[in-house]
Amino acid sequence: xxxxxxxxxxxxxxxxxxxxxxxxxxxxxxxxxxxxxxxxxxxxxxxxxxxxxxxxxxxxxxxxxxxxxxxxxxxxxxxxxxxxxxxxxxxxxxxxxxxxxxxxxxxxxxxxxxxxxxxxxxxxxxxxxxxxxxxxxxxxxxxxxxxxxxxxxxxxxxxxxxxxxxxxxxxxxxxxxxxxxxxxxxxxxxxxxxxxxxxxxxxxxxxxxxxxxxxxxxxxxxxxxxxxxxxxxxxxxxxxxxxxxxxxxxxxxxxxxxxxxxxxxxxxxxxxxxxxxxxxxxxxxxxxxxxxxxxxxxxxxxxxxxxxxxxxxxxxxxxxxxxxxxxxxxxxxxxxxxxxxxxxxxxxxxxxxxxxxxxxxxxxxxxxxxxxxxxxxxxxxxxxxxxxxxxxxxxxxxxxxxxxxxxxxxxxxxxxxxxxxxxxxxxxxxxxxxxxxxxxxxxxxxxx
Amino acid sequence: xxxxxxxxxxxxxxxxxxxxxxxxxxxxxxxxxxxxxxxxxxxxxxxxxxxxxxxxxxxxxxxxxxxxxxxxxxxxxxxxxxxxxxxxxxxxxxxxxxxxxxxxxxxxxxxxxxxxxxxxxxxxxxxxxxxxxxxxxxxxxxxxxxxxxxxxxxxxxxxxxxxxxxxxxxxxxx
Numbered sequence: 001x002x003x004x005x006x007x008x009x010x011x012x013x014x015x016x017x018x019x020x021x022x023x024x025x026x027x028x029x030x031x032x033x034x035x036x037x038x039x040x041x042x043x044x045x046x047x048x049x050x051x052x053x054x055x056x057x058x059x060x061x062x063x064x065x066x067x068x069x070x071x072x073x074x075x076x077x078x079x080x081x082x083x084x085x086x087x088x089x090x091x092x093x094x095x096x097x098x099x100x101x102x103x104x105x106x107x108x109x110x111x112x113x114x115x116x117x118x119x120x121x122x123x124x125x126x127x128x129x130x131x132x133x134x135x136x137x138x139x140x141x142x143x144x145x146x147x148x149x150x151x152x153x154x155x156x157x158x159x160x161x162x163x164x165x166x167x168x169x170x171x172x173x174x175x176x177x178x179x180x181x182x183x184x185x186x187x188x189x190x191x192x193x194x195x196x197x198x199x200x201x202x203x204x205x206x207x208x209x210x211x212x213x214x215x216x217x218x219x220x221x222x223x224x225x226x227x228x229x230x231x232x233x234x235x236x237x238x239x240x241x242x243x244x245x246x247x248x249x250x251x252x253x254x255x256x257x258x259x260x261x262x263x264x265x266x267x268x269x270x271x272x273x274x275x276x277x278x279x280x281x282x283x284x285x286x287x288x289x290x291x292x293x294x295x296x297x298x299x300x301x302x303x304x305x306x307x308x309x310x311x312x313x314x315x316x317x318x319x320x321x322x323x324x325x326x327x328x329x330x331x332x333x334x335x336x337x338x339x340x341x342x343x344x345x346x347x348x349x350x351x352x353x354x355x356x357x358x359x360x361x362x363x364x365x366x367x368x369x370x371x372x373x374x375x376x377x378x379x380x381x382x383x384x385x386x387x388x389x390x391x392x393x394x395x396x397x398x399x400x401x402x403x404x405x406x407x408x409x410x411x412x413x414x415x416x417x418x419x420x421x422x423x424x425x426x427x428x429x430x431x432x433x434x435x436x437x438x439x440x441x442x443x444x445x446x447x448x
Numbered sequence: 449x450x451x452x453x454x455x456x457x458x459x460x461x462x463x464x465x466x467x468x469x470x471x472x473x474x475x476x477x478x479x480x481x482x483x484x485x486x487x488x489x490x491x492x493x494x495x496x497x498x499x500x501x502x503x504x505x506x507x508x509x510x511x512x513x514x515x516x517x518x519x520x521x522x523x524x525x526x527x528x529x530x531x532x533x534x535x536x537x538x539x540x541x542x543x544x545x546x547x548x549x550x551x552x553x554x555x556x557x558x559x560x561x562x563x564x565x566x567x568x569x570x571x572x573x574x575x576x577x578x579x580x581x582x583x584x585x586x587x588x589x590x591x592x593x594x595x596x597x598x599x600x601x602x603x604x605x606x607x608x609x610x611x612x613x614x615x616x617x618x619x620x621x622x
Contacts (some may be wrong), residue, residue: 017483017587143518151522155531155541163545167552176557186483189582208576208583211480213566215490219500220562224555227504231551238544281541419564441587442484445460 010105011352012287012441017441019290024435025190027283033430036282041426054412055130063133065409072392072404077131079384080414082239082260083267084124084421085165086380089232090268091117092172095179096228099221105296107439108288110185112279112428113272114176120271120426121169123417128161130413157241164238171231175224178217181207182438243387249330250391253318259311266304266350267380268375273297275425277370279434288435291364298363301376305354312351328394333388336404342386349379426427451560451574451622452478452594455614460486463589466612467492470593473608477597481575481590500562507557508550512597515549533545574622592620 066074091113098106184204191197240260243251280289319331353375362368394401457463524536
């Protein structure tokens, strides 16, 4: 195939199967603990402790410790939920959608992107649970025969959400684990210590690379990718329906599902870059995660950024052209009201800053790319907060207008989940191969 | 008792050629062990039908039926609740959960089915007794002609495998 021959190599030339596999495996099996990792661990463990404190205080004193009240009953908790779950989506799209599209460069980044998905969804799932007020009754959301003779309201998007997030978490975990099985077997066979052999051996389930097993494995992997791709889109569409079902001006809009999905994937690509760039430098992985990977990721992020910008434009246009006075008032309030800085911050971070990625030079500079990714991640968070708060704080009845001011505990919970995310990610980096070994082996064999 | 005769090869091409030669030679009960999937290898081994796609499909259909049935039963039969005069069987609102549950069960059925068909988890297998078998997850490609094959004979099979230019041929204890 001529198109493939003219493609630049996916990974740096000069690898043998064994050297590539050892480079990834030794990161887990032989590398001593370094200072950067230890410092990162200390910091994230500190934030995790903050989260534990925030949760305990919340359980003792109730959701009143947050800034939420009527009319703004959702506040940070729901904004953070939407933000975190969106971050997860890029991981699934990289591993599933790019797999279906036969994009071979995904091989170097899919594993840790999937781990990112898993941890981000865990962080996300915490928020609606804590926001319930009495989280210990969370099982009332589940349909089970109970002495109250009641069912959850299946027509409610909040119940859709429970099923969507639950399915997403489970399927992401399965997809990740299935991908890990051959690599766990590889680590089992390379491990220098008995304990490592045992631990990886148990997790590898006795994988021995039989050709018959590979055949079923590959078809399952392809099918899981095919299932995960529409799943991702359904999950964030359902999250957006939580908003769009309501008649609140600023929420009641049919653009919401695609608009939310685009924003989700956008923030997720930013997070992938934020994880990949320091990891690549710290572990000297520039042979496996090359300039080309960063360049392609940046292009994808730019493309998603343009989609998000287009969604904004559509939303603004329809609130003007729709001729619905409350809708227009909500828009004017968003642009000029007390929360206007959120609006302009969103535009700056999500629409303006990402335009520098048109320059190939910026796309190839890890530092510049890192800064842009941070801005995008921040911008997407601001956007989620803006959607939740500005719509709620002024709806149809001026007599029930109010303000939302986040408290210390709002910020503590946000920082705490960031700590939880990085805590889990740093553990993952030490314990499991951050790049798919068997896929890289195949890539080397094919002479990529 | 011997489990079979294991030959190790350095490249996937040599392994594929060896599998084809073994088939022409009349061997049927054999398996190949490789660090990554190799195109055409399962076909060369005549591995038989792959039932994973069917299991995933059935899992998905079951999940959709159960998902819709659950909502229909709860909302229309067991606890009918009139919300603004809307139909009790308000099917468009039931689609998201039906979809999610069908994806969930399809994925779980697929993973469980793949593992069950592969006979995993199975911590011990005679193949692990072969020397250097730990390279089967790195860069060595193994072919094992099993002793239960009617055409198997310790000397003849060894001679046949040695003629295929392997790095090593070994008798694997069962």
